[in-house]
Amino acid sequence: MSVRKQSSANSPDKDSATNSHNQSTSVRHNRITGSLMMLPGLALLAVFSFIPLARVVVMSMQGTDLFGSPSGFIGLENYITVFTDPSFISVLVRTIIYAVVVVLGRLILGTLLAIFLTRQFKGNKVFRIAMTSTVSVSVAAASLGFLAIFSPTGIINSALEKFNISPVGWLTDPRWAFPTITVVTIWTGLGFTLILLCAAIDAVDPEILEAARMDGATEARIQRSMILPLISPTLFYIAVTACIETLQAFAQINVMTKGGPGQATTTITYNIYTAAFGAGSANFGIASALGIVLFAFVFILTLLQFKLMDRKVSY
Amino acid sequence: MVRRSKLSQGLMVLLGIILTAIVLLPVLYIFIGALTFNASGNVSRPTFSNFTSAARSMPLVRQVCNSIVVTVCQTAGQIITAILAAYAIVFCNFKRPQLWMMVFLLSLMIPGETTILSNYLSVTSWGLIDTLPAIFLPYLVQGFTVFLFRQAFRSFPSELRDAASIDGAGHFRFMFHVLLPITQSTVLAATINSAVSAWNGYFWPLLVTNSPESRTIQVGITQLSGAESSHMGVVLAGSAIAILPTLILTLCFNKSLRGMTVAGGLK
Numbered sequence: 001m002s003v004r005k006q007s008s009a010n011s012p013d014k015d016s017a018t019n020s021h022n023q024s025t026s027v028r029h030n031r032i033t034g035s036l037m038m039l040p041g042l043a044l045l046a047v048f049s050f051i052p053l054a055r056v057v058v059m060s061m062q063g064t065d066l067f068g069s070p071s072g073f074i075g076l077e078n079y080i081t082v083f084t085d086p087s088f089i090s091v092l093v094r095t096i097i098y099a100v101v102v103v104l105g106r107l108i109l110g111t112l113l114a115i116f117l118t119r120q121f122k123g124n125k126v127f128r129i130a131m132t133s134t135v136s137v138s139v140a141a142a143s144l145g146f147l148a149i150f151s152p153t154g155i156i157n158s159a160l161e162k163f164n165i166s167p168v169g170w171l172t173d174p175r176w177a178f179p180t181i182t183v184v185t186i187w188t189g190l191g192f193t194l195i196l197l198c199a200a201i202d203a204v205d206p207e208i209l210e211a212a213r214m215d216g217a218t219e220a221r222i223q224r225s226m227i228l229p230l231i232s233p234t235l236f237y238i239a240v241t242a243c244i245e246t247l248q249a250f251a252q253i254n255v256m257t258k259g260g261p262g263q264a265t266t267t268i269t270y271n272i273y274t275a276a277f278g279a280g281s282a283n284f285g286i287a288s289a290l291g292i293v294l295f296a297f298v299f300i301l302t303l304l305q306f307k308l309m310d311r312k313v314s315y
Numbered sequence: 316m317v318r319r320s321k322l323s324q325g326l327m328v329l330l331g332i333i334l335t336a337i338v339l340l341p342v343l344y345i346f347i348g349a350l351t352f353n354a355s356g357n358v359s360r361p362t363f364s365n366f367t368s369a370a371r372s373m374p375l376v377r378q379v380c381n382s383i384v385v386t387v388c389q390t391a392g393q394i395i396t397a398i399l400a401a402y403a404i405v406f407c408n409f410k411r412p413q414l415w416m417m418v419f420l421l422s423l424m425i426p427g428e429t430t431i432l433s434n435y436l437s438v439t440s441w442g443l444i445d446t447l448p449a450i451f452l453p454y455l456v457q458g459f460t461v462f463l464f465r466q467a468f469r470s471f472p473s474e475l476r477d478a479a480s481i482d483g484a485g486h487f488r489f490m491f492h493v494l495l496p497i498t499q500s501t502v503l504a505a506t507i508n509s510a511v512s513a514w515n516g517y518f519w520p521l522l523v524t525n526s527p528e529s530r531t532i533q534v535g536i537t538q539l540s541g542a543e544s545s546h547m548g549v550v551l552a553g554s555a556i557a558i559l560p561t562l563i564l565t566l567c568f569n570k571s572l573r574g575m576t577v578a579g580g581l582k
Contacts, residue, residue, distance in 0.1 A: 027408045030406075030407045030408045031407055031408055031409060033403075033407060033486055034402075034403035034404075034406075034407025034408070034409060035403070035407075037399040037400065037402055037403040037407070037486075038399065038400045038403040038404070038415065040395075040396050040399060040400075040455075040456070041396040041397070041399065041400040041419065041456045041461060042400070042418065044392075044396065044455050044456040045418070045419070045422050045456055045458070048430065048434055048452070048453040048454075048456075049422045049425050049430055050421075050422070050425075051433075052429075052430035052432075052433035052434050052437070053425050053429065053430055053433075055433040056429055056430065056432050056433050059432065059433070113334065113338070116330070116331070116334065119327065121324055121327040121328065121331075122324055122327075122328060123328055123331060124327075124331065127331040127332075127334070127335050129566065129569050130335050130338075130339060131334075131335060131338045131339070132565075132569070132572060133562060133565050133566055133569070134338065134339065134342065135511075135565060135572065136511050136515075136558070136561035136562050136564060136565040137341070137342060137558050137561070137562065138514070138515035138517065138533050138557060138558060138561070139515065139517065140515070140517045140533040140534070140536065140537050140557070141345065141533065141536060141554040141557045141558045142341050142342075142558075143537075144345070144536060144537065144540060144550055144551065144553075144554045145341035145342065145344050145345040145348075145551065145554060146341055147540060147550075148344055148345075148348055148547050148550070148551060149340065149341065149344055151547065153356050155340075155344065187338075187341065190338065195572050244426075247426070248426055248427070248428050250428065250517070250518045251517040251518065251537075254517075254518075254521075254537075255537050255540070269428045272428055272429075272432070273428075273518075276432055276435075277522065284432060284436075287432055288432055291426075291428065291429035291430075291432055292429065294426055294428060294429055295424075295425060295426055295429045298424060298425070298426040298429075299424045299425075302423055302424040303424070306420065
């Protein structure tokens, strides 16, 4: 600031020389200020993200002593243990099935509901606000709601009873627990899916659709051949972000099934938790190896997500 | 213009009510169950007795206060660090601003479920276990929030920035008097986004707290479901309290939710 004020006080004949000098000092001055502004964010990221990642990589190559703390270097032994353990392979397969089914469920239900919500009729705004408000409901509280819904005396089993169907152990039967968790996870992301899809359908030019209607296209045809292709970038973006989120799902599993019965609902994130913090089995080495496997998945999916963001806005 | 008959309008509204009821089932179940479920698992006349039972079996008020403190600190941290970093990237003449943006975006590739293993050991060694700072300290910066602000700042005409600096406005005067008022929709959307996710945090708060007095409300209510003394109605009463603040927030600022997705780079 002071530099600039001096320059205006200078005599005109020196102006050009001092201007270029001032410009470079002000640019440098700017960069110093900018660096200071970026410092808090960068320092926090380093301390709580980048350095911890490096430390987990190191811990994944360390053994574990009797108290669960990291001990000496053992190379890739933890990874070998993990990948030769049949129960981990089934956790991995389960996690992938979980992610695929949740993504498909959100896309199909989300698209159908979004097409309904963007139709022109009285009161459609109210339904839209009501449905998208679920985005703010915490997974922990929603899981407790679902716990009540799927409980032996909950609304689902009461309804089945009316049709003389014996109650199902939705969360205690090994055949049903995983599908139930999947349904709950489809629900927890539905609000966000609807916000994105409704915005995408709103952005479709109504004149194109009107022209198609004039040409005699049916509503179903318009939706399949015009709206779906036009919102496909959004659908793809939702697929990627939903996949990342499902890989990291924790609250619903911990609240509703604790990974059980047996290991029926244990996914990779829940396995990290049980390996590191489970009763009597603290093993940070194994947990770290699992953490790095999770990181590999999320890393690749996030790269894909950036590519999709890139298509819309360059950065 | 397609004119719809009264009948088909009525059918759409009916379908809307049914679909909304299905989608909102867990939320409705929480509120209705909280008001009507009694200790024997039956439905009775609506009362607030489940809420008073919940307050008796857990430090409910204390946990709500904890959640408020965590939400305020975490949201303020994320917004302040993001505004400063995004401002620096856009307006401070760095040679390669994209590079710095990439550093912040890189953090999005690292799942929190991986870094908690190290952060848990750090927080333990700093003696912060079972304190509120342990809950929000690792989350004072969010790469995506930096991205949101950077997108908003970038669309700000640089001539206006130059004009302001010629008029003698320093960085902070320009920021508070020109830039932030103009980009207030982004500020609002990012604040709601940060606040909702701070309030709803579960995994990390569960790990770093162990006494009921330092739990947040989200962790607190899930502890209720295991407790012998409480029945489903009490658990749902706790859940109702846990979801009400964010539900009201998003109902009030429904437009901002859409702004958030557009600002995030998606149309």
